[in-house]
Amino acid sequence: MSTRSKSPPTTAADTPRRAADRIRDTAFDLFYREGIRAIGVEEIVNRAGVTKPSLYRAYESKDELIADYLRDYDERFCRSFEAPAAEHPGDPKGQLLAYLDRLAARASAEGYRGCGLTNAVIEYPDPAHPAHQVAVDSKHALRKRLGEMCRSMGARDADELADSLLLLIEGSYVSGQAFGEGGPARALGVAARKLIDAAL
Amino acid sequence: MSTRSKSPPTTAADTPRRAADRIRDTAFDLFYREGIRAIGVEEIVNRAGVTKPSLYRAYESKDELIADYLRDYDERFCRSFEAPAAEHPGDPKGQLLAYLDRLAARASAEGYRGCGLTNAVIEYPDPAHPAHQVAVDSKHALRKRLGEMCRSMGARDADELADSLLLLIEGSYVSGQAFGEGGPARALGVAARKLIDAAL
DNA sequence: CAGAGTACGTACCGATCGGTAACATTGTCA
DNA sequence: TGACAATGTTACCGATCGGTACGTACTCTG
Numbered sequence: 001m002s003t004r005s006k007s008p009p010t011t012a013a014d015t016p017r018r019a020a021d022r023i024r025d026t027a028f029d030l031f032y033r034e035g036i037r038a039i040g041v042e043e044i045v046n047r048a049g050v051t052k053p054s055l056y057r058a059y060e061s062k063d064e065l066i067a068d069y070l071r072d073y074d075e076r077f078c079r080s081f082e083a084p085a086a087e088h089p090g091d092p093k094g095q096l097l098a099y100l101d102r103l104a105a106r107a108s109a110e111g112y113r114g115c116g117l118t119n120a121v122i123e124y125p126d127p128a129h130p131a132h133q134v135a136v137d138s139k140h141a142l143r144k145r146l147g148e149m150c151r152s153m154g155a156r157d158a159d160e161l162a163d164s165l166l167l168l169i170e171g172s173y174v175s176g177q178a179f180g181e182g183g184p185a186r187a188l189g190v191a192a193r194k195l196i197d198a199a200l
Numbered sequence: 201m202s203t204r205s206k207s208p209p210t211t212a213a214d215t216p217r218r219a220a221d222r223i224r225d226t227a228f229d230l231f232y233r234e235g236i237r238a239i240g241v242e243e244i245v246n247r248a249g250v251t252k253p254s255l256y257r258a259y260e261s262k263d264e265l266i267a268d269y270l271r272d273y274d275e276r277f278c279r280s281f282e283a284p285a286a287e288h289p290g291d292p293k294g295q296l297l298a299y300l301d302r303l304a305a306r307a308s309a310e311g312y313r314g315c316g317l318t319n320a321v322i323e324y325p326d327p328a329h330p331a332h333q334v335a336v337d338s339k340h341a342l343r344k345r346l347g348e349m350c351r352s353m354g355a356r357d358a359d360e361l362a363d364s365l366l367l368l369i370e371g372s373y374v375s376g377q378a379f380g381e382g383g384p385a386r387a388l389g390v391a392a393r394k395l396i397d398a399a400l
Numbered sequence: 401c402a403g404a405g406t407a408c409g410t411a412c413c414g415a416t417c418g419g420t421a422a423c424a425t426t427g428t429c430a
Numbered sequence: 431t432g433a434c435a436a437t438g439t440t441a442c443c444g445a446t447c448g449g450t451a452c453g454t455a456c457t458c459t460g
Contacts, residue, residue: 019408035325037237040447051409053450062448113325121378122322125235125313139378163384164368164391170375171367178321178339184363191364191395198394219437241418251438252419262418 020058022048024068031069032116036123036131041065063130066120070134073116077138081145092153093196096146096165100192103169107176107185114173142166155199164195220258222248224268231269232316236323236331241265263330266320270334273316277338281345292353293396296346296365300392303369307376307385314373342366355399364395 026048030039041062045052059065081099088094106112113119117135124131146166150158172185179185226248230239241262245252259265281299288294306312313319317335324331346366350358372385379385 033325035237035323037235037323041449042446052448053410054408056449057407114322118374118378119322122314122319122374123235123237125233125377136378139375143379143384160387160390163387166375166384167368167371167388167391168364169371171369171371174318174322174374175339175366175370177325178318178336179343184343184366187360187363188367190360191367194395194398195391198398240416242416251440253421253439254437256419257436 019048019050019054022050023055023058023065024072027065028069028072031066032073032119033113036066036069036120067130067134070117070120070131070138074134074138077115077117081142092149096149096153096196097189097192100165100169101189103172104185104188107172107188108179108181108183109176110181112176112180114177115170118170118173150196150199153196153200155196157199161195161199165192168192168195219248219250219254222250223255223258223265224272227265228269228272231266232273232319233313236266236269236320267330267334270317270320270331270338274334274338274341277315277317278341281342292349296349296353296396297389297392300365300369301389303372304385304388307372307388308379308381308383309376310381312376312380314377315370318370318373350396350399353396353400355396357399361395361399365392368392368395 023044027039027044030044030047041052041055044065045055055065059068084095084098088098107114117138120131120135121139124135126132127136143162143166146162147159150161150165155161168188168191172188175184223244227239227244230244230247241252241255244265245255255265259268284295284298288298307314317338320331320335321339324335326332327336343362343366346362347359350361350365355361368388368391372388375384
């Protein structure tokens, strides 16, 4: 992460930190929870307890900050997606289901805000916008990764199974936001298992 | 512009029309294609060839216009969702699959922009915002309707099947935007058929 | 201690946002 | 003809948008 500290001899690990770090963390939180277009740079710096020039010293534009937020989101997503690998070594089906089950729980709980990358694609439909590009790249990587997992679990039409699962996953992201607690994402686990088992 | 005077209830169904109607049509198009937050009232009236006061004579605020757009969208959606009923009378499964197949085709084509209601939920995560409310109400209605259809086709756990299908549908909406042509929505039809058949 | 460099804040910019007031113009119908 | 409703015209409002010129405080080094 960003603990390249060479100078903070103090125990700065709680609140103070560098301005750029506070901006990044605050932007991450606000962009994710409230939406990117809904949040102005002014609000970010206010909540971060810094000032605008500090933001523009670290990022050359708001779009750059947005792109950085999305790259950060993608990184965290990848970690959380691959995390179950350790618990289920050599068991791609188990790994995938572990992620899916945790997703189902989060997505059918109150206050869920879906996937920041998916949301970004919708907020920025213009393919030329950096936010759109970063988010779409991430989605392509996910699709590919899903295909590999399905292939390595010996599915008949691995790509088709992967796409079906991707639809269920993306569906969970967005319907979690529309339905809140007890939303349709509760069906994610069983549906995925049915599709996987039918393809093995 | 060029059309000489003759605005009464003549055959004018092309361009002139009432200002309020042009505003509504233009807003529909722009909100859907570009996103709601991305479009200002100025751009709407410019493209509609009218002026701002005309907009504010027809709608008391931009939020009102947004809500009206979403109600309009919901109306059209319901029509397109129920349309297959005529072609498949007394066959809920056939009706549902007919809608799904058409959705799969649209959602895996270039330039698809998903569901305006789903997009609105993401653009306006605040449950107090009218846009959020209209969109969420529509989604609840869809979930209910899906449940009825699954029940009337004799599914074992109709609500669970309905939720699974809803995940696939919403997944198609959003991933259509991220992947464009040849996206995962092409798997919608087969996945839905597998889940339905497994539940009958 | 001097000076350099880093890190940050104060105050401001022009543009655009959603929204409005006041008035002129038009076409329709009686 | 004359009244009315609908629309356009122009100019404006305060707030907020993304972005910046410039001054200041700290700290590290010599």
